Amino acid sequence: MRKRLLSYDTETTGLYTWRGHKIFSYSVCNPVGKSTVHRLDGPWERERHNIKYLENIWSDKSLAKIMHNAKFDINMTENCLGRDLSDHKFHDTWLQACILQNHHPSNDLKSLGYELAGISVEDEDAVKPFLSYPRGYQDCPEYLMDRYQHIDAERAMLLHLFFHPKILENKNFVEIYKMERDLVLATMRMERRGIMLNKSVSVKMALEIQIDCNKLKLDFEAATGQRGIITSPKKLSWYLYKKMNYPSLKKTKEGDSVDKNTLMQLQEIVNDPCIEMILKHRSWQHGISMLNSYLELADGQGIIHPNIKTCGPDTAREACSKPNLQNVTKAGVLLNPYAISARKAFRPRPGYVNFHLDYSGIEMRILVHYSGEKYLINIIRNKGDVHVPATEIFYCDRMPWGSDFQTLRGAAKNANFAIPYGSGAPKLAKILNITLEQAHQRYTIYKCKFLRLCGLIDTIGREVGEQGYVLTIFGRRLYVAKPHAGVNYKVQGSAAGIIKRAQVRVARFLQETTGDEVQILLPIHDEIIIECSRKRLRDFYEILPKIISLMVDFPQLSVPLEVDIKVTTTNWDDKKKINKTWR
DNA sequence: ATAGGTAGCGCG
């Protein structure tokens, strides 16, 4: 039987349903290339007719709708029709492209249309001049929009006809594509739900720090006699290395570096209070800017609705923007004593509790899995500390350990990652704070003990050299530009595959068991944040073991996975561990 | 005014 397909593309008054943006027109195209445009504005008769047709399209569940970035169009359409459309069959050509060509410079609709079918972007260029803020596509002349919409619908259909057969050729790709589509729907709900900013706390923090920051700037100017240089890397570089004649410890592309690490090392040598002021000012200014940007992006209730890109990064990870909630500053990071914890400005919704479920050491586990190192596999299986052997080897002269064991272990842990990712002895010496000679010597010992782990960089590098890509544990193909990055791609990509599947499973399970009172809010690479209504707390604790089992069930791994659980009723930074580990 | 590059920094 012939597949029933229709490509579908919406034009909206903006990007955000939560800001009231709506569909004002849509276009469709059938598999033989006949496209039509349907405006929902203008003459009343036309609008009525086109709404009815929209209803028709989205009443037929077995008619597969093809979109490029389905998360956007489905969200807008659900908003327009006022009902759930998640049981509709759909395709997403963006996902298809990302799965098939992760490293492609741009998998957007227009570029691919041009590349694969020579469709020019002239239609887009024609509407562009009408888009300057605050105007949008709805303000473009209809005849120009018409052409643009026709072509966009045709582009999407074309891409599907080109890419989908290539997905079907590979059994793993079929599973990955299915999973990615499920993830799109789960993610759409996360974005819609959003995460709550504590507006009053944000404002208060930003204002207070601003005052301190202004004062600090004046102090710096008084101390150095230089004005307007504290925020400028270029001018700081001149001041420190030319005027003060301090030694340059690190170069950038065009000059001497004044980054945090370099300045802290310089401080060890010259002990100039100005350096501390620079670092303080930078951290504080960063905190202020980020807090203000969060405030600007929050809706009337203080909810932030980020854009979570489920597919697109070269390693098949997810990414988050507007704002990026995957890099919100936290307190207690050793490397930056002056950090402003913006996480303190995020809170659970009133009446809710937030749980943070994070995989403990997932990258290391995957590395060990791929290395096949029996010794390390057994440590993990027996719930031991996989970083102890490295600590023992690299700090053999500081045995037995004193009170600073955690510091040494932390450095050894960094080395454990750096080595399989291709770091050499010089880098190790820096990480571990030992001499180059010691680094060479102990690296040799490490290599003897963990030959296969150290060999990954070569074996996987060869894999890249021969075929241009690596495979993840799910058989996902990741093209890699630089062979030495192959190990990282394999590990990041496999970890990404795990947490993506975990989200799909958990989201489905939560929807089935709790309706909408317990929901996933956000993934952060090795962690998912779940909010739970206080009314359902008892139930949640009951189903927690089931959630964890869904998260760790990956038989393709030779090592077990573990999940740490933290909880907060106040703010993101004050989350507390609620139990040992679950597995 | 706007665009693009670089540096720097946050998270994983």
Add this chain to the structure above:
DNA sequence: AAAGCGCGCTACCTAT
């Protein structure tokens, strides 16, 4: 030859 990698965002600076 030697190399950890992936993202997004702000600020500064230069060029158009």
